[in-house]
Amino acid sequence: MAEVLRLRGVRKAYGGGASPxxxxxxxxxxxxxxxxxxxLIGPSGSGKSTLLNLIGLLEAPSAGEVWLAGQPVHAASDAVRTALRNRYLGFVFQFHHLLPAFSAEENVLMPVLAGGGRIGAGDRQRARALLERVGLAAHAHKRPVQLSGGQQQRVAIVRALMNRPRLVLADEPTGNLDSQTAHEVFALLRELNRDEGTAFLIVTHDPALAARCDRRLSIRDGLLLDGAG
Structure with a gap:
């Protein structure tokens, strides 16, 4: 398998000057x-959010190297990081962050517009195919308020896959769902991982969910441990 992400000796510090x-x-x-x-598991304050921001190219490291899809990004400009983020990364959050004024299909298409592209027939075909894949073809023209919480999260997941990213960062993707819906959403992530070949890094506080992943990365006090699969 090809390497999609590499971090080496990455450090992140805040403050300086008048502040410690x-x-x-x-x-x-x-x-x-x-x-x-x-x-990725760890207690509050362990560095999970900071690490996720660095991997998501939302922040730059204070020291060390970050490579995404074979390209060095630790010293890249904001414009370069934005372009690489749109091309190689997808994001799923605890709260779906769907745009309420747009339909499910239009929300799935948003990454195309965010990347500066124009929506074409092929984009619409992929959006509809993704919605069909997760059982929402009949709901493509509904707005988020007309969908259940689990349906909204499924829209958010396929939105993250719209641009065929190589890595999806999922921050507590089941944290706002009941146990049955959470189980269904996790099964969907697993299925898409197998069928699309997309890498997933899932931040979770749920040890049972973490145990079902192939790797368990544990962060504590800014140090990372890689558990066996």
């Missing part, structure tokens, strides 16, 4: 390959 300098991440090493399905 606080280092949140202390030399993180991590590699993710195409098709990986990994969980």
């Amino acid at each position: 300098r606080v280092e949140v991440l202390h030399g993180i090493d991590l590699t993710l390959d195409d098709g990986d399905f990994a969980a």
